[in-house]
Amino acid sequence: MIKVLFFAQIRDQLGLSELQLPSAENNDLTTLLENLKLRDNNWLSVLSKGSLMVAVNQTMQADNVVLCSGDEVAFFPPVTGG
DSSP states (O other): OEEEEEOHHHHHHHTOSEEEEOTTTOOBHHHHHHHHHTSOHHHHHHHTOTTOEEEETTEEESSOOBOOTTOEEEEEOOOOOO
């Protein structure tokens, strides 16, 4: 299983903070993201934003990576400071 976490307004817009998904159906980050977008139009809208940030096992990812059972994937908006 892959643990998927959602933070800040992404969590609020989707209405949940985490999911557990089968790793066999989500063997890389691109496939996982595309499968999540297929859930409904809200998921598609929220997860299609170009500013979406993704971490795998608490390491920021800019490219596709292979996912393994036990991995943690986190989606969050860009962080601004002040």
